[in-house]
Amino acid sequence: MESVELKINGRIYPLQIEKNWTLLFVLREVLGLTGTKCGCGTNDCGACRVIVDGTAKNSCCLIARKLEGCEIETIEGLARGNELHPIQKAYIEAGAVQCGFCTPGMIMSTKALLDANPDPTEAEIREALSHNLCRCTGYVKIVEAVKLAAKWMREEALKQV
Ligand code: FES
Ligand code: FES
Incomplete structure (x- = not known):
């Protein structure tokens, strides 16, 4: 396990994660942010897409520990309370x-x-x-x-x- 801080939807999450965990795994299985979906796990479908430093990327193919210092946006960050984006x-x-x-x-x-x-x-x-x-x-x-x-x-x- 490694200590990593990830900034997701403007909030800093201090995490203990394994070296090879993907961002998709961390979002869904560690943080419970299940809005981001796993369709293929092989970089083919885009169901797992998030925004990293302004660019849309497939989170199933991003190693989470390499994203320290990045601005990560997920679907959960779009609505403002009950007001949809x-x-x-x-x-x-x-x-x-x-x-x-x-x-x-x-x-x-x-x-x-x-x-x-x-x-x-x-x-x-x-x-x-x-x-x-x-x-x-x-x-x-x-x-x-x-x-x-x-x-x-x-x-x-x-x-x-
Ligand atoms: S789950 Fe299909 S591209 Fe990531
Ligand atoms: S896969 Fe069903 S709405 Fe796109």
Whole structure:
């Protein structure tokens, strides 16, 4: 076991972890942050996607102890109390959630995209989601959800100017 501090959703967690534990294992099995899903465990599906220092990454392939000092964001960090994040609301509004298993990973890829690029083209949206697999929706409604979230977030940003 090694002592490591991880910063997740703005909170520091002092942890004792094994050298080879992945971030996904630590999130789900140590911290109980089960919003991040395990679809494949082999870097193929994107269900485990989180944001590390602004970039969406598959947490099943990140060694947790190497992430000390990084800003890690998970799906649990998006809502403010009972108020869902605009991206979460947009996925619901657009009907982009069916079984929901891929949704946290999709939403984290969406957040990384919109944080960096508030007005993406459809091609940029599809590229940003190209590491996320969905077995249910056919992707059309997911792309619609990202466009809707981008619109709402731009409108919100304008109100604050
Ligand atoms: S569980 Fe990580 S990519 Fe599938
Ligand atoms: S909604 Fe079921 S896998 Fe995407």
